[in-house]
Amino acid sequence: MTDGPLSGLLVVDLTRVLAGPYCTMVLADLGARVIKVETPGTGDDSRHIGPFIADKSAYFMSINRGKESIALDLKADGDRAIFEDLLARADILVENYRPGVMEKLNYGWDVLHARFPRLIYAAASGFGHTGPYRTRAAYDMVVQGMGGIMSITGHPGGPPTRVGTSVGDITAGLFATIGINAALYHRETTGLGMKIDVAMLDCQIAILENAIARYAATGVAPGPLGARHPSITPFAAYQAQDGWIIIAAGNNGLFEKLCGVLGRPDIFTDPDFITNDLRTTNADRLAHEMEFTLRHDTVSQWMEKLDAAGVPNGPINDVQQALNDPHVRARNMVVTVDDPVTGPLEIAGNPIKLSAFEDPATRGAVPDLDEQRAAILEWLGR
Amino acid sequence: MTDGPLSGLLVVDLTRVLAGPYCTMVLADLGARVIKVETPGTGDDSRHIGPFIADKSAYFMSINRGKESIALDLKADGDRAIFEDLLARADILVENYRPGVMEKLNYGWDVLHARFPRLIYAAASGFGHTGPYRTRAAYDMVVQGMGGIMSITGHPGGPPTRVGTSVGDITAGLFATIGINAALYHRETTGLGMKIDVAMLDCQIAILENAIARYAATGVAPGPLGARHPSITPFAAYQAQDGWIIIAAGNNGLFEKLCGVLGRPDIFTDPDFITNDLRTTNADRLAHEMEFTLRHDTVSQWMEKLDAAGVPNGPINDVQQALNDPHVRARNMVVTVDDPVTGPLEIAGNPIKLSAFEDPATRGAVPDLDEQRAAILEWLGR
Numbered sequence: 001m002t003d004g005p006l007s008g009l010l011v012v013d014l015t016r017v018l019a020g021p022y023c024t025m026v027l028a029d030l031g032a033r034v035i036k037v038e039t040p041g042t043g044d045d046s047r048h049i050g051p052f053i054a055d056k057s058a059y060f061m062s063i064n065r066g067k068e069s070i071a072l073d074l075k076a077d078g079d080r081a082i083f084e085d086l087l088a089r090a091d092i093l094v095e096n097y098r099p100g101v102m103e104k105l106n107y108g109w110d111v112l113h114a115r116f117p118r119l120i121y122a123a124a125s126g127f128g129h130t131g132p133y134r135t136r137a138a139y140d141m142v143v144q145g146m147g148g149i150m151s152i153t154g155h156p157g158g159p160p161t162r163v164g165t166s167v168g169d170i171t172a173g174l175f176a177t178i179g180i181n182a183a184l185y186h187r188e189t190t191g192l193g194m195k196i197d198v199a200m201l202d203c204q205i206a207i208l209e210n211a212i213a214r215y216a217a218t219g220v221a222p223g224p225l226g227a228r229h230p231s232i233t234p235f236a237a238y239q240a241q242d243g244w245i246i247i248a249a250g251n252n253g254l255f256e257k258l259c260g261v262l263g264r265p266d267i268f269t270d271p272d273f274i275t276n277d278l279r280t281t282n283a284d285r286l287a288h289e290m291e292f293t294l295r296h297d298t299v300s301q302w303m304e305k306l307d308a309a310g311v312p313n314g315p316i317n318d319v320q321q322a323l324n325d326p327h328v329r330a331r332n333m334v335v336t337v338d339d340p341v342t343g344p345l346e347i348a349g350n351p352i353k354l355s356a357f358e359d360p361a362t363r364g365a366v367p368d369l370d371e372q373r374a375a376i377l378e379w380l381g382r
Numbered sequence: 383m384t385d386g387p388l389s390g391l392l393v394v395d396l397t398r399v400l401a402g403p404y405c406t407m408v409l410a411d412l413g414a415r416v417i418k419v420e421t422p423g424t425g426d427d428s429r430h431i432g433p434f435i436a437d438k439s440a441y442f443m444s445i446n447r448g449k450e451s452i453a454l455d456l457k458a459d460g461d462r463a464i465f466e467d468l469l470a471r472a473d474i475l476v477e478n479y480r481p482g483v484m485e486k487l488n489y490g491w492d493v494l495h496a497r498f499p500r501l502i503y504a505a506a507s508g509f510g511h512t513g514p515y516r517t518r519a520a521y522d523m524v525v526q527g528m529g530g531i532m533s534i535t536g537h538p539g540g541p542p543t544r545v546g547t548s549v550g551d552i553t554a555g556l557f558a559t560i561g562i563n564a565a566l567y568h569r570e571t572t573g574l575g576m577k578i579d580v581a582m583l584d585c586q587i588a589i590l591e592n593a594i595a596r597y598a599a600t601g602v603a604p605g606p607l608g609a610r611h612p613s614i615t616p617f618a619a620y621q622a623q624d625g626w627i628i629i630a631a632g633n634n635g636l637f638e639k640l641c642g643v644l645g646r647p648d649i650f651t652d653p654d655f656i657t658n659d660l661r662t663t664n665a666d667r668l669a670h671e672m673e674f675t676l677r678h679d680t681v682s683q684w685m686e687k688l689d690a691a692g693v694p695n696g697p698i699n700d701v702q703q704a705l706n707d708p709h710v711r712a713r714n715m716v717v718t719v720d721d722p723v724t725g726p727l728e729i730a731g732n733p734i735k736l737s738a739f740e741d742p743a744t745r746g747a748v749p750d751l752d753e754q755r756a757a758i759l760e761w762l763g764r
Contacts, residue, residue, distance in 0.1 A: 005568035005576075018591070030564050045633075050613050050659065051592075051599030058595035059613070109737065126694075128735065131712035136689070138630075141617050142696040145628035148704035150609070150619075152546030153535065160609040160619040160626050160698055163545050164534030170589050172733075174556040179734040181563030182412050186387035186738070188570045194387075195737035202733035204704075205715040207552050209400070209730075210433075211701050213440035216727055217433035221700035227532070227542040231432050231441070235523050237532075237542040244542050246527035248520075251427075277432065307518070312508075314524040316542055318603035319593050322530035322586075330513035333587040345598055348591075351554075351584035352561040353510065355491065355577035356568070 001364060002066060004031025004357050009184070012037060012083075012090040013067065017046045018140070018166055019124045019200060020096035021063045022173030027092070027180065028066045028364075029350040031357070035376060036064065036367065037083060040071040043369035053342040056366075062347040065337045066364030068372035074105050085380045087116050092180055096124040099134045109195045120183045120193040124176045128199030138200060140168035147204025152211050154224040161224070171203040233279035234258065234286060237316060240294045240302050247290075248312040251276070257309045261302075262293045336362045383448060383746060386413025386739050391566070394419060394465075394472040395449065399428045400522070400548055401506045401582060402478035403445045404555030409474070409562065410448045410746075411732035413739070417758060418446065418749065419465060422453040425751035435724040438748075444729040447719045448746030450754035456487050467762045469498050474562055478506040481516045491577045502565045502575040506558045510581030520582060522550035529586025534593050536606040543606070553585040615661035616640065616668060619698060622676045622684050629672075630694040633658070639691045643684075644675045718744045 001007070006027060011034040013024045021044070028034045038044055046060045053061075072079040087093065093112070095102060102108050102123070112121055123129060126138020144150050144162055154161030179196035187193060214222045214230060227244075228236035234255070237244045249258045252275075259268035267273060267289050272282045279286055294302060299315055306313040317325065323334050323346070335349040353359055383389070388409060393416040395406045403426070410416045420426055428442045435443075454461040469475065475494070477484060484490050484505070494503055505511060508520020526532050526544055536543030561578035569575060596604045596612060609626075610618030616637070619626045631640040634657075641650035649655055649671050654664045661668055676684060681697055688695040699707065705716050705728070717731040735741055 005564040022591075026560060030560075051596050053599050058599045059592050062591070062595045062598075113737075127709060128713055130735075131709045133709040137692065137694045138696070139617065139632055139694050141611060141619075141628050141630045142694050145619065145698040146696045146704065146707065148699055148701045149546055150698050151700040151704075154543060154546075155536075155541065158540070159537065161536060161543060162607075162609045162611075162619070163549075164531055164536075164606060165589050165591050165593060167545075167549065167589070170591065171553075171556070174553070174560065175733050177560050178408060178412075178556065178563060179736065181560060181567060182387040182734075183736070183738075184567040185563060185570070188567070190738075192738070194739075197735040197737075198733055199713060199735075201710065202713050202715045202731075202735075205710055206730050206733045207547050207549070208701060208704070209404075209444070209547050209552065210441050211547060212705065212728070212730055213444045214433050215701045215705070216444075216729075217435050217440045221702040223700075224546060225544075227544045229523060229544070235521065237523075237527065237544070246523050248523045250521055310519065312519045312521050312524050314520075314528045316527045316532050317530055318533040318605075319530045319590060319597045320603040322528065322533075322590070323594065323597070325528065327509060327513045327515040328583065328587055331510055331581060331584050333584045346594075347598075348588050348594055349584075351557050351580060351588045352564075353512075353579040353581075353584075354561065354565070355495075355579075356565075356572075356574070357576075 001033055002029055002031055002360060004029065005354065007031035009033065009091040010089055011035070011092045011094060012086050014093070014095035014097070016044045016096060018063070018169035019172040020094055022170055023122070023124060023176045024067065024094055025063050026173070026177045030352070034067040035086060036067050036069045038069055038071050038369055040073050043071065047369065053345065056339070056342050058345060061337060061339065061345055061366045064366050065347065067367055068376065069367035069369055070373050070376050071370035082377070082380065082382065087119060090119060091184070092120045092122065094122045094176070098137055099125050099129045113193065118187060118191060118193050120180055120187065122176045122180050122196040122198070124172045124198045126200050128202060129197045140166040143168040143200040143204050147201055148208055148211065149204055152222055152224055155226045156224055168200045168204060171207055172198050172200040175203050228283060231280055233276060233283045234290065236287065238287060238294055239291050240297060240299045242298045244316050245294070245299045245302055246314045246316060247306065254311055258311050261305045261309045261311060262290065264293055332359050332361055337366060338362065339366060383415055384411055384413055384742060386411065387736065389413035391415065391473040392417070392471055393474045393476060394468050396475070396477035396479070398426045398478065400445070400551035401554040402476055404552055405504070405506060405558045406449065406476055407445050408555070408559045412734070416449040417468060418449050418451045420451055420453050420751055422455050425453065429751065435727065438721070438724050440727060443719060443721065443727055443748045446748050447729065449749055450758065451749035451751055452755050452758050453752035464759070464762065464764065469501060472501060474502045474504065476504045476558070480519055481507050481511045495575065500569060500573060500575050502562055502569065504558045504562050504578040504580070506554045506580045508582050510584060511579045522548040525550040525582040525586050529583055530590055530593065531586055534604055534606055537608045538606055550582045550586060553589055554580050554582040557585050610665060613662055615658060615665045616672060618669065620669060620676055621673050622679060622681045624680045626698050627676070627681045627684055628696045628698065629688065636693055640693050643687045643691045643693060644672065646671070646675055714741050714743055719748060720744065721748060
């Protein structure tokens, strides 16, 4: 296990696929012991989702490193007794079932809180445990569509565009993790756990940020803007000789430096571009003027010149380039999980760097289904 | 102030614009008292970023509700003494300066930890406090480009596409908040604070999820896929008679139900579509077949039929539709801030719903620059 601020805490983890497992991965990265309780026979659904390496799901491996696994049938008395032994020792229970499933198993919050008053119970679901849609199923794609983020991602007049990663699941996992940690702190005073109810759709609303402000200010729902920022200009992807470059000149001082690097004082003094608001109104013409000059040199040449002038910029990296960037490597954001079947697998590291703890470059192994059964039962004294 | 698990804690907040203020907003939503320490005269840069309502930044208002403001010049002795009085009472300091700025002010971690051993210090920056790019400036747009998410967002062969919200800032704010809460819990045992160093670029790597697994499994960097999931099919936006509908039939059982709703048993039995992997390989032809039928009815007609069959689906809402969705309202995800100048403003609520605390429908007022100066000085006994 990783040593961290949550060392000594036990998480009982009923979660599957992404939002819940992402949450318990972060808890494990912070030092908690995580015991995955999986369905006998099949286990976490994501064990069967590709891509596969040597018949093992790389997807499952990437978010379940350093966890333990026990297969329990929560409808069978013997396994329920084991599960309740685990809960009696647990600090945190996390589940991402559809609302109502825990109640059907007689493990709803009221029951759990009465029997295990210190237990913190976090539920991550598509629509949450209250509200008219609470019984409906949701996946990332559904909440990306309903929550508004797809309406502001993509190009004007173009087809719908999904955010390329599952931000519906991941943000729910992050907000649940925040709630769990705050509940842990609070429990130190009260001795009592609490229930944390996080809905994926709610989290999509919570990350809309300035799109809500723009709607509030204008009464008009904002649309997609391609690769540019809605209210800061120039702050976008621009075409250079051999590809695209990101330039983010977020204020007048940076815009002046940018015009200097481009050798285009005419842009800086153009009345259409003298304030950020005017530059945003005239963003297309400004992009045209900038690209007229940017096309004469390569992305790496412009990056060097912009860096020297202190103008924020960068390439558009693909995943391979991003993972092999020397800074990303220096920050230990690519870590290794060793596996007897697949060999070493590189996965994302933990972005929470803490002065009080090491940030190991390798992570604990990924459990096979039910792998730690004997050890867990022995630990429970069974 | 909101009552919550962090009630009684004091956050001294040196942050500007988005990543840091988003973090301290979540801390305030969880009950902490947040005192913004702003630059005299100008204040938080985002006070000057549009959109504006009655000359007040709606952008600033949306992420600074319920905070207090005091303007302090951290280079002037008198103001430094006030700042240090605040730190002596603070539990948490959050800043999102470029690395090195705190050291120049003689408020680097070593100095702070020696003088205020219980103080938790969180720094959110573009590239973090270590690694070769640590002194470079970054904005959301730069880390979206460098971190790989833009390479998997958008349409194949199309121009670069930015995620429509600032996920670079927001995810850094969320990971910093997790680190702060874990450090609070840990401090209960040790009595000591710690430093939390969160880099926006690191967080972009941390949310790439299955794109990393796909690269690891194939050695090929994945590209953008428009509005469909890379490894689950059908799980995308499809065209109905009057617009787009999201359909997420994530397994064989749901696919069978979907084919039943469409009245297309031929799709279900087509050898090209009998497994999820085959459906993903033949996603374009499957979309074509589905849309051939979907075009005969409207989005709302299909939603009703899919709901009845239990197939996850939903509309692509714009921001107005998302904010006015009855479920979003029922979950209290649109809250109101009252302001004497702008009148009531609707902003996003807190997605962390806790059994132990109320989730108020209104939030505290947004401070004018230096608004709480007199009250804070009196509280400090000055």
